[in-house]
Amino acid sequence: MPRLTRAFFDRSPLEVAPELIGCHLVHELDGVRVEGMIVEVEAYLGDGSDPASHAHRGPTPRNASMFGPPGRFYVYRSHGIHACINVVCEAAGRGAGVLLRAAAPRAGHAEMTRRRGGRDGREACSGPGKLTQAFGIGLHHDGSSALRGPLRLAAGPGARAAGTLMAGPRIGISRAARLPYRFFLDGCPHVTRSPLNRRARRVPPIIRSR
DNA sequence: GCCAGGATCGTCT
DNA sequence: GACGATCCTGGCG
DSSP states (O other): OOOOOHHHHSSOHHHHHHHHTTOEEEEEETTEEEEEEEEEEEEEOOTTOOTTSTTTTOOOTTTGGGGSOTTBEEEEEETTTEEEEEEEESSTTSOEEEEEEEEEEEEOHHHHHHHTTTOOGGGSSBSHHHHHHHHTOOGGGTTOBSSSSSEEEEOOSOHHHHSOEEEEOOSSOSSSTTSOOEEEETTOTTSOOOGGGGGOEEOOOOOOOO
């Protein structure tokens, strides 16, 4: 089970993303705590090497947080309607991150359902826009720390304990669309339902030595 | 300046 | 499976 320090995020998003599966996202707002286990993420590479990334063409006012220090949130507006949330990875200036796509509710179900207009269960936060809505995340969280504060990431059971980790193509992008940079738990009802799920492969456990 | 299009969602057929 | 909502970003002239 990983410790979520700044050093944890100061690595390639391809290392960070699979380890974020099984971690928790927490938001305490107005005395109400909502918490969920992350079940689906997407990695976006830095250094201009990923044409699907918002940071691909370098820093702009919108994506400035992506080029900040690791372990902070990058929140942006999608399609004029939704907010989506990333965690910045690698050293400042790299422009790498991990998009949080879906979570399984663990606490504050009633508050999530209320924010989601009555939708609950698998519809609570099974998509990046749904997740930010259920958690009460807005553009004002852009640039805030993911390590501490009312909105933060916390250790959880980890991907291996939570289920079978899969890797497949990212959703909703047109460039670099075949790269298997999306990670999710196999068969989890809270994961985005997409035909692309069929093209995902099991991620073998990594044997670590020291 | 202008305008095409987007890391989406919900509804309708 | 298709499409409209909705609005901001950034590429281009």
